[in-house]
Amino acid sequence: MKRLLTAISLLALTSLPALADPVKIGMITTLSGPPGYLGEQIRDGFQLAVEKEGGKLGGVDVEVVVEDDGLKPGNGLQIADKFMNEEGIKLITGIVFSNVAGAAVPEIVDNGAIYISPNAGPSNLAGASCNKNYFVVSWQNDALHEATGVAAKKLGYKTAVALAPNYQAGKDSIAGFKREFGGEVTEIYTALDQTDFASEMAQIRAAAPDVVFQFHPGGLGIAFLKQYQQAGLLGQIPMVLSEPSLDSVILGAVGDAAIGIKGTTHWAADFDNEASKELVSAWKAKYPDRPLTTYGQQGYDTARLIASAFAKTGGVDDMDALQAALKEANFDSTRGNFAFGNNQHPVQDWFLTEVVAGADGKPEIKTVEKLREAAGDIYAAECKM
Amino acid sequence: MILVIEQILNGLQFGVMLFLLAAGLTLIFGIMGVINLAHGSLYMIGAYAGTWVAMETGSFWIGIPAALVAAALTGFAIETLVIRRLYTRDHLDQVLATFGLILIFNQSVTLIFGRQPLFTSLPGFFEGSVEIIPGLPYPTYRLLIIAVGLLVALGLYFLINRTRIGMLVRAGATNRDMVRALGVDIRLLYTIVFGLGALLAGLAGFMAAPILAVQVGMGEQILLVTFVVVVIGGVGSIRGAFVAGILLGVSDTLLRAFLPGLLRQVMTGPEADALGVGIASTGIYLLMVIVLLFRPKGLFPVGS
Numbered sequence: 001m002k003r004l005l006t007a008i009s010l011l012a013l014t015s016l017p018a019l020a021d022p023v024k025i026g027m028i029t030t031l032s033g034p035p036g037y038l039g040e041q042i043r044d045g046f047q048l049a050v051e052k053e054g055g056k057l058g059g060v061d062v063e064v065v066v067e068d069d070g071l072k073p074g075n076g077l078q079i080a081d082k083f084m085n086e087e088g089i090k091l092i093t094g095i096v097f098s099n100v101a102g103a104a105v106p107e108i109v110d111n112g113a114i115y116i117s118p119n120a121g122p123s124n125l126a127g128a129s130c131n132k133n134y135f136v137v138s139w140q141n142d143a144l145h146e147a148t149g150v151a152a153k154k155l156g157y158k159t160a161v162a163l164a165p166n167y168q169a170g171k172d173s174i175a176g177f178k179r180e181f182g183g184e185v186t187e188i189y190t191a192l193d194q195t196d197f198a199s200e201m202a203q204i205r206a207a208a209p210d211v212v213f214q215f216h217p218g219g220l221g222i223a224f225l226k227q228y229q230q231a232g233l234l235g236q237i238p239m240v241l242s243e244p245s246l247d248s249v250i251l252g253a254v255g256d257a258a259i260g261i262k263g264t265t266h267w268a269a270d271f272d273n274e275a276s277k278e279l280v281s282a283w284k285a286k287y288p289d290r291p292l293t294t295y296g297q298q299g300y301d302t303a304r305l306i307a308s309a310f311a312k313t314g315g316v317d318d319m320d321a322l323q324a325a326l327k328e329a330n331f332d333s334t335r336g337n338f339a340f341g342n343n344q345h346p347v348q349d350w351f352l353t354e355v356v357a358g359a360d361g362k363p364e365i366k367t368v369e370k371l372r373e374a375a376g377d378i379y380a381a382e383c384k385m
Numbered sequence: 386m387i388l389v390i391e392q393i394l395n396g397l398q399f400g401v402m403l404f405l406l407a408a409g410l411t412l413i414f415g416i417m418g419v420i421n422l423a424h425g426s427l428y429m430i431g432a433y434a435g436t437w438v439a440m441e442t443g444s445f446w447i448g449i450p451a452a453l454v455a456a457a458l459t460g461f462a463i464e465t466l467v468i469r470r471l472y473t474r475d476h477l478d479q480v481l482a483t484f485g486l487i488l489i490f491n492q493s494v495t496l497i498f499g500r501q502p503l504f505t506s507l508p509g510f511f512e513g514s515v516e517i518i519p520g521l522p523y524p525t526y527r528l529l530i531i532a533v534g535l536l537v538a539l540g541l542y543f544l545i546n547r548t549r550i551g552m553l554v555r556a557g558a559t560n561r562d563m564v565r566a567l568g569v570d571i572r573l574l575y576t577i578v579f580g581l582g583a584l585l586a587g588l589a590g591f592m593a594a595p596i597l598a599v600q601v602g603m604g605e606q607i608l609l610v611t612f613v614v615v616v617i618g619g620v621g622s623i624r625g626a627f628v629a630g631i632l633l634g635v636s637d638t639l640l641r642a643f644l645p646g647l648l649r650q651v652m653t654g655p656e657a658d659a660l661g662v663g664i665a666s667t668g669i670y671l672l673m674v675i676v677l678l679f680r681p682k683g684l685f686p687v688g689s
Contacts, residue, residue, distance in 0.1 A: 032601065033602040034606075036601060195597040198524075199638050227596060230526060231522075249501055252504075
């Protein structure tokens with residue numbers, strides 16, 4: 001009897017690790033410095049989806065390993081190597097900034113791991129160098145700003161000053177805006193670590209355009225809008241913004257002055273679908289003091305996509321099956337319509353938004369109308385996959 | 386023309402901010418011989434403490450003493466607990482220790498305030514802009530910054546040149562060992578100087594808060610330029626810090642504002658922008674190289 005018990009307990013011991021060993025998902029993201037809240041939102045949105053399933057995604061136990069890249073491409077690459085070589089992680093996500101993605105993503109996909117972007121969608125990875133192991137859940141950088149170009153054109157503006165930091169996503173943003181706007185555009189490039197825009201304000205005033213388009217994510221966007229207001233330009237020259245320049249944290253910082261600003265987005269907190277409502281209420285319950293931004297939504301959607309694939313494959317043992325399951329995008333996105341194009345970037349709808357005074361008197365982002373339907377990106381055609 | 390004037394004002398405002406930071410740094414470096422990388426953290430602490438108090442009390446003005454006190458107290462603490470042990474060590478040890486302080490302060494602020502930036506609103510009068518000459522509205526608050534910066538410069542001038550403590554500071558910058566040999570309590574002098582530097586950094590941080598986002602790591606963004614100001618001005622020289630601060634502020638702003646436009650006259654758009662932004666962002670370092678070539682000890686060298 002004793003021997004039988006021992007045998008049973010031994011058996012239990014050997015089979016236990018197989019049950020309890022969770023699938024590790026690597027998250028490289030920007031948590032420190034001024035744009036730290038972007039990574040924080042992505043991480044917490046992702047974790048919210050994991051917690052909703054009680055530590056699982058698609059019925060599979062997962063462990064999310066988070067590391068901070070500090071907005072340094074070199075760090076991102078190093079963390080990716082560590083994840084793959086030391087921790088044996090095969091599924092990585094989380095990068096906020098395109099310059100970090102540009103360094104880390106090729107290394108990850110070349111090593112046979114899968115990378116799913118919850119934010120950055122740089123043009124140089126979307127076209128000819130697309131890869132079957134590389135997915136983007138958020139948007140392709142250009143597409144994000146093409147929608148804003150569509151909006152500016154629709155609102156009847158003819159001339160624009162476009163400002164963006166001098167790095168890949170900044171160049172993509174102005175290229176995307178110009179492509180759909182069609183009017184005359186004066187381009188001004190800023191530095192990615194620049195927080196004082198006084199000189200740019202003077203240039204905008206001198207150029208006196210119909211509209212200002214600017215792409216400044218995170219803390220940069222707060223500084224830009226506040227200074228735009230202090231320079232007395234806010235009531236003078238209207239602004240249309242893409243979602244990274246007008247997230248709900250930026251809105252909170254700028255306050256009432258932001259009322260009336262038009263923007264474009266792929267998702268807003270007032271979306272009327274089940275998945276979105278579920279996310280918004282779960283976030284409010286967990287983080288009552290922190291507004292939910294599109295970054296949090298993107299992190300959440302990324303986790304939901306992974307869950308849909310895990311439900312089919314049961315984990316990362318068969319990478320080809322996982323890749324195929326991810327490509328189906330068989331999940332209820334919080335943004336409504338969602339599919340992957342042939343370069344595995346989203347094909348989705350874009351919306352016009354406006355900042356209005358909410359019920360509690362604080363400004364909030366309200367969805368006005370649909371601007372584009374099932375829009376992909378122009379680089380998809382160059383992708384041979 | 387109006388654009389040029391506005392850009393010069395912008396440069397002036399950036400310049401006085403640099404001066405407020407550089408004044409403390411140059412004294413600490415010149416008199417105590419300590420490279421204090423954590424100076425940017427004092428700037429951040431001033432911004433956070435002042436902004437937090439301003440948010441809680443609803444008054445921007447109460448934020449000012451809060452910022453000054455918080456930064457000065459932190460400065461005293463850093464000096465007594467860490468820097469005091471490093472006077473005799475070489476610069477590498479000081480850099481390591483103060484770099485460690487940066488990490489500690491950044492992490493502590495993240496723990497206390499979170500990663501989302503803080504924000505203040507200005508008192509109504511300073512929200513908007515005033516028309517200083519016809520056709521040129523300029524943000525009132527930036528004018529206030531310029532005024533405060535110039536007042537501080539004047540105050541420091543009197544403090545350094547007209548008071549007993551200023552005399553000791555000047556003597557300390559010229560020859561530390563002689564001051565000590567004459568029986569001056571050099572430890573007290575060091576603590577006062579460090580506290581004064583911290584105070585100015587805190588003031589700069591709080592003044593910058595309504596314009597920039599108050600966020601973790603804000604000090605490191607401006608610290609590098611501040612070191613350039615110290616080097617160009619001459620280590621230990623307040624006058625040098627003032628002249629170099631204004632010089633750098635104005636030239637950096639003008640380069641960024643006008644160089645891409647000028648290059649566009651001779652080149653095609655995107656290339657001109659790329660080159661213009663590139664040169665403009667290295668402009669201040671170029672200026673430093675040129676100054677050091679002709680005046681290796683900076684514009685206003687102190688001592689021998």
